[in-house]
Amino acid sequence: MRDAPRSDELLDIARQALQQQITPQLDGGSRHAAMMVANALGIVARQLRAGSPQASECAALEDLLGHAPSPPSPTRLEQLNRELTTRLRQHGANAALDENVYRYLLATTRSLVEESNPKYLQEPAPPRT
Amino acid sequence: MTTLGTGFTARQLDALRAFILWKADADTVDIAEPVKLSGGAIQENWLLALDIRGGAHEGRHDWVLRRDSRGGIGQSHGRASEFALLKAAFESGVTVPEPLWLDTDTRIVGAPFFLMRRVDGMATGHRIVKQQAETPQPSGVAERLGAELARIHTIRPPRQDLGFLAPVDTTPALDLVARIRGELDAHALPRPALEWGLSWLERHAPATRDIVLCHRDFRTGNYMMDGNRLTAIIDWEFAGWGDGMEDIGWFCARCWRFGQPSREAGGVGEREDFYRGYASVSGLWPDDEVVRYWEVMAHVRWALIALQQARRAHAADPESLVLALTGHIVPELELEILRMTPPAASAAAVQAHARGEQHA
Numbered sequence: 001m002r003d004a005p006r007s008d009e010l011l012d013i014a015r016q017a018l019q020q021q022i023t024p025q026l027d028g029g030s031r032h033a034a035m036m037v038a039n040a041l042g043i044v045a046r047q048l049r050a051g052s053p054q055a056s057e058c059a060a061l062e063d064l065l066g067h068a069p070s071p072p073s074p075t076r077l078e079q080l081n082r083e084l085t086t087r088l089r090q091h092g093a094n095a096a097l098d099e100n101v102y103r104y105l106l107a108t109t110r111s112l113v114e115e116s117n118p119k120y121l122q123e124p125a126p127p128r129t
Numbered sequence: 130m131t132t133l134g135t136g137f138t139a140r141q142l143d144a145l146r147a148f149i150l151w152k153a154d155a156d157t158v159d160i161a162e163p164v165k166l167s168g169g170a171i172q173e174n175w176l177l178a179l180d181i182r183g184g185a186h187e188g189r190h191d192w193v194l195r196r197d198s199r200g201g202i203g204q205s206h207g208r209a210s211e212f213a214l215l216k217a218a219f220e221s222g223v224t225v226p227e228p229l230w231l232d233t234d235t236r237i238v239g240a241p242f243f244l245m246r247r248v249d250g251m252a253t254g255h256r257i258v259k260q261q262a263e264t265p266q267p268s269g270v271a272e273r274l275g276a277e278l279a280r281i282h283t284i285r286p287p288r289q290d291l292g293f294l295a296p297v298d299t300t301p302a303l304d305l306v307a308r309i310r311g312e313l314d315a316h317a318l319p320r321p322a323l324e325w326g327l328s329w330l331e332r333h334a335p336a337t338r339d340i341v342l343c344h345r346d347f348r349t350g351n352y353m354m355d356g357n358r359l360t361a362i363i364d365w366e367f368a369g370w371g372d373g374m375e376d377i378g379w380f381c382a383r384c385w386r387f388g389q390p391s392r393e394a395g396g397v398g399e400r401e402d403f404y405r406g407y408a409s410v411s412g413l414w415p416d417d418e419v420v421r422y423w424e425v426m427a428h429v430r431w432a433l434i435a436l437q438q439a440r441r442a443h444a445a446d447p448e449s450l451v452l453a454l455t456g457h458i459v460p461e462l463e464l465e466i467l468r469m470t471p472p473a474a475s476a477a478a479v480q481a482h483a484r485g486e487q488h489a
Contacts, residue, residue, distance in 0.1 A: 036450050043457055081319040088324040089310065098472040105322045106467050112460035120461045123390055 008048040015041040046115045057108060064104055136175070137163060137238060144237045145194075149179070149244075152230045156183030166193065171207070173198050176247060192229065196242035207366075208241040209233050210293050214365045215245065217291060217342070223280045226361050250360040254350030258387040258396040268357040271398025275406025277352075277362055278380065282373040282411060284342035291342070297370040302334040305375075305426060309433055316436055322463035326429045329470040335374070335419045343371040348385040349395040377407065377415050378423020383465055384431055384458075425469050432462040 005013065015038050023034045058072035061080035065087075070076060084101070113120050137145070142160060149158045161178040175194040181187055197208060208231065215228040231243040251257075261268060286296070298304065306327055313320060313327075345367035353361040379385070381403065386396035394403035408414045439456025442449040 033447075033450070036454055039454060040450065078318060081321055084321045085319040085324045088321060088328050101321075101325070102467070102472045105325055106464075109322050109460055109464045109467060113464050116457040116460045120464070123388075 006048075008045040011041050011045040011048070015045065043116055046118070050111065050115055053108070053111060060104055060108075064100055136165060136173070141238045148230075148232060148237055149181070153181055153186040154184040155181045155186060157181070163194065171198055172196065177244075191247040192244050193226065193247050194238070194242055194244055196238055197240040208243060211365055212243045213290050213293070214368050217284050217288065218281060218362070218365070221280050221283050223277055224359055224361055225363075248353060248355075248360040250353035250355035250358070252350060252353045252363060254348075254385075254396075255387045257349055257354050258389050258392075260354070261397040262389060262392075264357060267398070267402075269398075269402075270354070270357065270359060271394035271402040272406035272409075273359050274352065274380070274395070274397075275403040275408075276410045277359070277406075278344070278347055278373075278376055279407045279410035279413075281344055281347070281362070282339075282341040282376070286340060286370055294342075294369050297340055299337060299340075300334065301337055301340070301372040301375065302422070302426070303331065305430070306331050306334070309429060312433055312437070316433075317440075320432075320436070320459075320463070322467060323429055323432055326425055326463075326466040326470060330422070330426055330429065333422055335372075335416075335422055337372040337374075339373065340370050341373040342368060343373060343376050344368050345371070345376070345379070347376045347380050348382075349380075349387060349397060350385070372423075374415065374419050375423050375426065377403075377420050378425075379427045379430075381420060382424040382427035382431075384428055384462055421469070425466060428462045428466045428469070432459050432466070435459050435462065 018034060018038050018041070023031060023038070026034055054074065054077055055072040058077050058080060059069060061067075061077070061084060062069055065080065065083055067080075088101070110121070142163075146158050146160055149155070149160075157180075159180040163175040163177055166174040166176055173196055175196075177190075177192045177194055179190045179192060181190065195208070195211075212228055212231040215225050218225045219227055226245040226248045229244040229246065231241075233241040235241065261270060284291075286294075309323075310327060313323060344362070344365065346364050347362070351362070351364040352359060353363060380395050381393055381400055383390055383393075386392060389396035392398055393400035404415050435455045435458055438452045439459075442453035442456070
């Protein structure tokens with residue numbers, strides 16, 4: 001059994017050290033590179049905390065596409081996404097399916113943004129005039 | 130053959146001096162040691178401080194030499210087309226560095242090159258946006274950029290000097306949808322959110338009024354500002370014939386506002402101001418609904434480019450971290466696409482389609 005700190009915690013500590021102790025000493029290109037490294041570490045830490053979306057995405061897609069549940073795997077997930085993609089491209093979809101597909105895409109995309117750039121979700125959406 | 134610290138051999142500098150002497154019809158030409166400016170991986174920019182005696186260009190000048198980084202093979206067309214585009218833009222009154230002379234002969238400086246006048250300023254997107262946000266008086270840059278874009282759009286086919294640009298048919302939007310789908314198919318993993326956007330784009334494709342020269346990367350980050358003064362529209366490598374509204378959508382798209390989402394004109398001003406500038410030259414007030422269509426397209430196209438860039442990231446090349454991180458902006462681009470294309474709109478379009486109101 002691994003003891004504390006967990007991988008995501010370790011990454012957070014490393015990122016803090018980078019941001020607070022190392023980055024202020026740098027300037028120009030190195031400072032920019034350090035900030036990019038910190039950004040990358042942040043993404044990985046958030047992905048670790050979120051866990052793999054594989055099982056839940058497989059289940060949601062099987063439900064959406066009308067398939068019986070099967071064991072989740074990277075291949076299965078890719079296959080299901082490909083099927084959804086093909087359906088969208090044929091765009092013969094009826095409005096009810098559209099609604100469900102949209103809800104699924106919005107939810108999965110939101111979770112990805114939570115990992116890649118959670119600040120984006122806080123930015124106010126500009127009003128559509 | 131020894132290369133100076135400048136990236137040019139002594140012989141190349143001699144040849145360059147002779148080239149300028151001939152082109153400027155001068156008596157003497159002195160060139161100080163060339164200084165490398167920032168540039169891309171494919172091109173190099175060198176600052177040349179010149180002292181010319183005699184001829185129409187007599188005097189001291191700061192000119193920029195732009196050449197291919199690696200040997201000239203297969204790229205001579207690149208420099209020549211870029212020169213032709215700059216020249217066409219300059220002659221139409223677009224603010225670009227004045228292009229002077231092109232030479233596609235690799236014998237002078239080892240690769241095709243051209244000379245242009247130097248312009249002052251910087252193009253870094255987030256710095257320009259920050260600077261404009263902190264300017265107490267509105268600088269008018271959004272309106273000015275609208276006018277610049279409209280001037281680019283006055284360049285229309287047929288043009289013999291731009292004969293290298295691929296011809297386009299009457300439905301640029303649907304062509305683009307097909308091209309992006311093709312490139313997504315070459316990508317390793319399916320991206321259903323992008324496919325959602327593409328099928329929306331297919332159903333809502335607007336009719337194109339005019340085919341014009343599109344810059345195709347007209348956005349904050351690709352123009353230079355010296356303080357509050359616009360000094361150059363740069364990065365013409367994607368230019369081609371198309372629907373001018375594509376450029377307006379690209380410029381206004383939220384993904385190019387550099388953290389100022391409420392300033393809808395490239396993060397530097399109001400959408401109205403940009404439209405007003407565009408109308409002042411073109412006489413055409415952009416149709417907001419059409420522009421918003423092209424903003425969806427902008428996000429889809431930028432997402433595709435970001436996916437492709439991320440694929441080029443590699444552990445053996447630490448410089449590629451920026452590419453790897455670019456891949457991680459794809460989810461927020463996809464989220465924006467979804468926000469702009471809710472299913473109620475799709476359903477209405479499907480009905481319109483059923484009634485035979487589909488464009489193209």
